Amino acid sequence: DTAVSQTPKYLVTQMGNDKSIKCEQNLGHDTMYWYKQDSKKFLKIMFSYNNKELIINETVPNRFSPKSPDKAHLNLHINSLELGDSAVYFCASSRRGGGRSDEQYFGPGTRLTVT
Amino acid sequence: GENVEQHPSTLSVQEGDSAVIKCTYSDSASNYFPWYKQELGKRPQLIIDIRSNVGEKKDQRIAVTLNKTAKHFSLHITETQPEDSAVYFCAARNAGNMLTFGGGTRLMVKP
Numbered sequence: 001d002t003a004v005s006q007t008p009k010y011l012v013t014q015m016g017n018d019k020s021i022k023c024e025q026n027l028g029h030d031t032m033y034w035y036k037q038d039s040k041k042f043l044k045i046m047f048s049y050n051n052k053e054l055i056i057n058e059t060v061p062n063r064f065s066p067k068s069p070d071k072a073h074l075n076l077h078i079n080s081l082e083l084g085d086s087a088v089y090f091c092a093s094s095r096r097g098g099g100r101s102d103e104q105y106f107g108p109g110t111r112l113t114v115t
Numbered sequence: 116g117e118n119v120e121q122h123p124s125t126l127s128v129q130e131g132d133s134a135v136i137k138c139t140y141s142d143s144a145s146n147y148f149p150w151y152k153q154e155l156g157k158r159p160q161l162i163i164d165i166r167s168n169v170g171e172k173k174d175q176r177i178a179v180t181l182n183k184t185a186k187h188f189s190l191h192i193t194e195t196q197p198e199d200s201a202v203y204f205c206a207a208r209n210a211g212n213m214l215t216f217g218g219g220t221r222l223m224v225k226p
Contacts, residue, residue: 017145031212041202043159044215058116090158092214102147102166104214107160 003027004107006091012113013081021076021110023091032074033104034066043090049074054111078112086114117142117209128195129209129225136220138205139187147208148181148188153207153219154201162203195224 005027007011014020025032031050036048045068063079067097078085091107120139127136140148150166164170165179165188172179181188189212192199203215 005165041153041219043204043219045213045215048213057213102151102164102208105163106160108158 002108004091004093004105006089006107006110009108009114010111012115014115015081015083016058017081018077018079019081019112020078021089021112022092023074023076023107024072025093025107026103027074027093027095027105029093029095029105030071032068033094034074034076035090035092035106036053037088037090037109039087046076047074081114083114086112088112116214117145117207117213119205119215119217120133121205121220123220124155125221125223126220127223127225130195130197131133131182132195134190134192134199134222134224136190136222137187138189138210138217139185139209140215141186141211142207143186145207145209148179149205149206149208149214150177150179150190151206151216152201154161157160159204161192172220194224197224197226 007022033048034046046060065077068074088109088111090109092104094104121138130174146167151159153159163177163179164183176193178191180193202219204219206214208214
């Protein structure tokens with residue numbers, strides 16, 4: 001019973017294309033995130049989103065945009081893909097509040113390769 | 116913004132020995148410090164966390180300590196086993212609920 005799922009698992013595309021990665025969580029969480037993990041394994045927050053606010057890491061190019069059709073989904077759209085966008089992208093979710101609910105649950109990741 | 120530094124970047128220990136990974140953070144407003152374990156090709160998974168009102172927390176073979184004054188926290192793994200081999204990430208959460216991760220530590224436990 002998958003808690004946070006992402007599709008596709010692998011994505012190979014050419015420079016200049018536009019692509020999307022989908023994320024869904026069935027945990028009833030109200031906050032979702034996107035992270036980028038580069039080839040050196042650095043994990044970097046890109047976005048934090050709940051139904052009230054979007055927080056954007058200022059270093060993220062505006063070619064990247066999150067879109068949330070509902071509370072359980074946060075998709076990542078990338079325009080005009082560049083070679084440097086190649087990485088593993090992880091979606092995560094959490095519930096606001098104290099206690100164990102601080103935990104962020106990660107999806108399985110999407111390995112994006114731009115050629 | 117928050118900056119988290121993690122050391123060492125690689126750590127090799129003999130099975131049964133202890134392993135210690137250290138992190139420092141810059142934002143004194145950060146209030147939550149999780150540790151994640153990531154096995155090769157897998158997702159990061161939470162192994163232990165600590166909040167800013169606690170100095171130490173233990174869960175079986177793993178423990179985390181936090182020094183708020185010095186702004187550093189550490190992960191301790193005792194009686195290491197080969198299955199502990201993975202990349203470990205520390206993180207700090209600021210008031211905006213955003214996690215900033217350290218650069219990771221590749222732990223190798225030799226049987």
